[in-house]
Amino acid sequence: MKSLRMHSNALAVAAIAVGGGLLVYGKPAAVDTAIVAGIFALIALSAGLIYGQAGILSMTQGVFAAVGAYTTAVMTTRFGWSPFATFAMSIAIPAALALCMSPIVNRLGPLAVALGTLAFAKLLELLIRSWDSVTGGYTGIAGIPPIPGAGQPLVYAALVWAVLTAAVWCYENVMNSMFGGALSTSRHDRARAAADGVAVGTLLSTTYALSACFAGVAGWLYAHHIGFIDPHSLDSHLSITVMLMAVVGGAGVVVGPVVGALLLTVLLQVLPAQEVQGLYFGFALIAVLVFAPEGLLSRSVLKSIRAQVHRWGQQDSAPETQDTKAGLP
Amino acid sequence: MLNLLEYVLRGLLTGAVYGVLALPLSLVFLTTTTIDFAVGAYALVAAVVAAQIGGVFGLVAGLGAAMACSAVLVFVLVLLKRQRGDYRISFILASIGLVVALSSLVFWAKGPTALLNGTVGGVAHLGPLILPYAGLINLAVGVSLLAMLQVVLFKTHAGKVMRATAINPKAASLAGIRVPVVEASTILAGGLLGGTAGILLYYSSGLDFNSPLTLSFAGFGAAVIFGMERPLRCFVGGLILGVVEAISAGYASGAVASMLPMLFVLLVLSVSHAGSARFSGDRP
Numbered sequence: 001m002k003s004l005r006m007h008s009n010a011l012a013v014a015a016i017a018v019g020g021g022l023l024v025y026g027k028p029a030a031v032d033t034a035i036v037a038g039i040f041a042l043i044a045l046s047a048g049l050i051y052g053q054a055g056i057l058s059m060t061q062g063v064f065a066a067v068g069a070y071t072t073a074v075m076t077t078r079f080g081w082s083p084f085a086t087f088a089m090s091i092a093i094p095a096a097l098a099l100c101m102s103p104i105v106n107r108l109g110p111l112a113v114a115l116g117t118l119a120f121a122k123l124l125e126l127l128i129r130s131w132d133s134v135t136g137g138y139t140g141i142a143g144i145p146p147i148p149g150a151g152q153p154l155v156y157a158a159l160v161w162a163v164l165t166a167a168v169w170c171y172e173n174v175m176n177s178m179f180g181g182a183l184s185t186s187r188h189d190r191a192r193a194a195a196d197g198v199a200v201g202t203l204l205s206t207t208y209a210l211s212a213c214f215a216g217v218a219g220w221l222y223a224h225h226i227g228f229i230d231p232h233s234l235d236s237h238l239s240i241t242v243m244l245m246a247v248v249g250g251a252g253v254v255v256g257p258v259v260g261a262l263l264l265t266v267l268l269q270v271l272p273a274q275e276v277q278g279l280y281f282g283f284a285l286i287a288v289l290v291f292a293p294e295g296l297l298s299r300s301v302l303k304s305i306r307a308q309v310h311r312w313g314q315q316d317s318a319p320e321t322q323d324t325k326a327g328l329p
Numbered sequence: 330m331l332n333l334l335e336y337v338l339r340g341l342l343t344g345a346v347y348g349v350l351a352l353p354l355s356l357v358f359l360t361t362t363t364i365d366f367a368v369g370a371y372a373l374v375a376a377v378v379a380a381q382i383g384g385v386f387g388l389v390a391g392l393g394a395a396m397a398c399s400a401v402l403v404f405v406l407v408l409l410k411r412q413r414g415d416y417r418i419s420f421i422l423a424s425i426g427l428v429v430a431l432s433s434l435v436f437w438a439k440g441p442t443a444l445l446n447g448t449v450g451g452v453a454h455l456g457p458l459i460l461p462y463a464g465l466i467n468l469a470v471g472v473s474l475l476a477m478l479q480v481v482l483f484k485t486h487a488g489k490v491m492r493a494t495a496i497n498p499k500a501a502s503l504a505g506i507r508v509p510v511v512e513a514s515t516i517l518a519g520g521l522l523g524g525t526a527g528i529l530l531y532y533s534s535g536l537d538f539n540s541p542l543t544l545s546f547a548g549f550g551a552a553v554i555f556g557m558e559r560p561l562r563c564f565v566g567g568l569i570l571g572v573v574e575a576i577s578a579g580y581a582s583g584a585v586a587s588m589l590p591m592l593f594v595l596l597v598l599s600v601s602h603a604g605s606a607r608f609s610g611d612r613p
Contacts, residue, residue, distance in 0.1 A: 057418060104599050111364050111417070112598055114421065115546070115549050115598065116595060119591045119598075122591050123591040126587050126591070130584030130587075240425060240542075244426065247422055275436050277433065278433025279430045281426075282427060282428070285423070285429070286426045289409070289419045289423045289426070290405060290408045293414070
C-alpha cells in the first residue's frame with residue numbers, strides 16, 4: 001500500500017495512458033497526437049525536474065532531446081546499429097553535455113542561468129547545423145529506421161507511454177530518496193544544505209544530467225517515430241515550449257509537466273489556426289502564472305477545487321436537509 | 330589593419346542596436362530586480378505597426394504599440410506581486426509568454442516576410458572606410474538615448490526616485506515614493522526603448538516574426554557583460570557584442586562566426602560577476 005502511495009504519480013500516468021489508449025484506438029490521427037504528446041511530456045518532465053526540483057531555469061532541454069535524436073539517427077543510418085543499441089548512447093551523450101555545462105549552471109543566479117543555458121542551447125544548435133558531414137546540416141538525416149516490433153502506431157504509442165510511466169516512476173523514486181530530500185533542501189536553502197553536508201554542486205550537476213537523460217530518451221523516441229531529423233525538429237524554441245508546459249501543469253509537482261504537456265498538445269491540435277497557436281499558448285501561460293503560479297496541479301489550486309466541490313455539495317444537499325427537517329414530527 | 334578597423338566600426342554600428350535593447354533590461358532590472366525578456370517582441374511590434382501605417386505617424390504609432398504591449402506586463406507584475414513568494418522568475422516566464430504570443434500574432438498578421446525599409450540606403454565614405462548611413466543613424470540614436478537616460482537618471486527628480494526605488498524599495502516607499510508607479514513607468518519606458526530598437530532595425534537590417542527572442546537574447550547578453558546596474562555599462566556591452574560579432578564574421582568561417590557571440594556570452598558568464606548574488610538575487 002505504501003509502495004502504491006509512493007508511486008501514485010506513475011500510476012496516474014499509467015491510468016492516463018490506458019484511458020487515452022481506449023480513446024484513441026482506431027483513430028490514426030489521434031494515435032499520432034498521443035505519441036507526440038507522450039514525447040513532449042517526457043521532455044517537459046525533464047524540464048520539470050530541473051526547474052521544479054532544482055530551481056534551475058534551463059533552456060537546454062529541447063536541444064538535449066535533439067542530441068539524443070541525432071545520436072540515434074547517426075548511429076542507425078551511418079553505422080547500421082540497431083535502435084536498441086543506440087538507446088544508451090542517446091542517454092549518455094546529452095547527460096555528458098549537461099555535466100560539461102553544469103559548472104557554469106551551478107554558479108549562476110536564476111536569471112543568468114536562463115541566459116547561460118540558452119546560449120549553450122544555441123551553440124549546440126549551430127553545431128548541429130554546421131557539422132554537415134555528421135548531422136547532414138540543414139537537410140538533416142532521413143531514413144531513420146523504426147524500432148523493431150514497434151512499427152504499428154498504436155504499439156509505438158504504447159511504448160512511448162510505457163517509457164514515460166517508467167520515467168515518472170524513476171523521478172518519484174529519486175524524489176522519495178535521500179537524494180530528493182537533499183535536492184529539496186538545496187532548492188529552498190543552499191547554505192542550509194551545504195551545512196547539512198550536502199555537496200550542492202554535485203547534487204545539482206547530477207540532477208541536470210538526469211534531466212538531460214530524460215530529454216535524450218525523448219529524442220530517441222522522436223527520431224524513430226518521425227524517421228527524419230533536421231535542425232528545426234527539436235530546437236531551443238522547443239526548450240521554451242516544454243518549460244512553459246511544465247509551468248502550466250506545475251513544475252514542482254512530479255506529474256505536473258505531463259499534464260501540462262498533454263493539455264497544451266491536445267489544445268494545440270484542436271485549435272483552428274496553426275499560426276495563432278503561440279498566441280493562445282503565450283496568454284495561457286501568463287494566465288496560469290497570474291492565477292495559479294505553481295501550476296494547475298499545485299496544492300493551492302487542488303485545494304480551491306476541493307473547496308468549490310464541497311460548497312456545491314453543500315448547496316445541493318441543503319434543500320434536501322430542510323425538507324427532511326420539515327418532514328420531522 | 331584597415332579591414333580590422335572597418336569590422337570594428339561596423340560592429341559598433343550593429344552593437345548600438347544591442348545597446349539600445351540592453352537599456353530597457355537595465356532599467357527594469359534596476360527597479361524591479363527582474364528581467365523583461367519581451368523587449369525583442371516590443372521591437373517587432375513597433376516595426377510591424379510602423380511598416381503598416383508608414384510615415385512619421387507610423388513611427389509614433391509603432392512606439393505607442395510597443396508601450397501598449399509592455400503595459401500587459403505592468404498588469405502582470407502588479408498581479409504577481411500580490412502573490413506570496415518570489416515573483417521574479419514568474420515575471421520572466423510571463424515575459425517569455427508575451428514574446429511567444431506577440432511573435433505568433435505577427436506571424437498570423439504578416440506571415441514570415443522580413444520587415445525592412447530600405448529608404449535609409451547609401452553609404453558614407455570615411456577615407457578608405459565605407460559605412461552604411463542606417464548604421465550611423467543607429468549609433469547616433471543609441472548614443473542620444475543613452476545620454477538622455479543618463480541625464481534623466483542622474484540629474485532629475487524622476488531619476489532620483491527611480492534610483493531610490495532601485496536601492497531600497499521599502500525605504501523608498503516609507504519616504505513617500507509610490508514604488509508601484511515607478512516600476513510601472515520603468516516597464517513602459519522599457520517598451521518605448523524596445524520599440525525604438527525595433528524602428529532602428531526596421532530601417533537598417535530588418536527583422537521578422539522569429540527575431541524577438543534573438544533580440545532579447547542579444548540585449549540580455551549585452552547587459553550582463555559589465556553588469557546590469559548601469560545603463561552606460563549595458564550600452565558599452567552592446568557595442569562590444571557587436572564588435573565581437575563583426576570581427577568573427579570577418580575573420581572566421583560562417584559557422585564559427587555565428588558561434589562566437591554565444592561562446593563570448595558563456596565566457597563572460599563563467600568569469601564575470603554576472604553569476605554572483607548581486608546580479609539577480611541568487612538562488613537561495
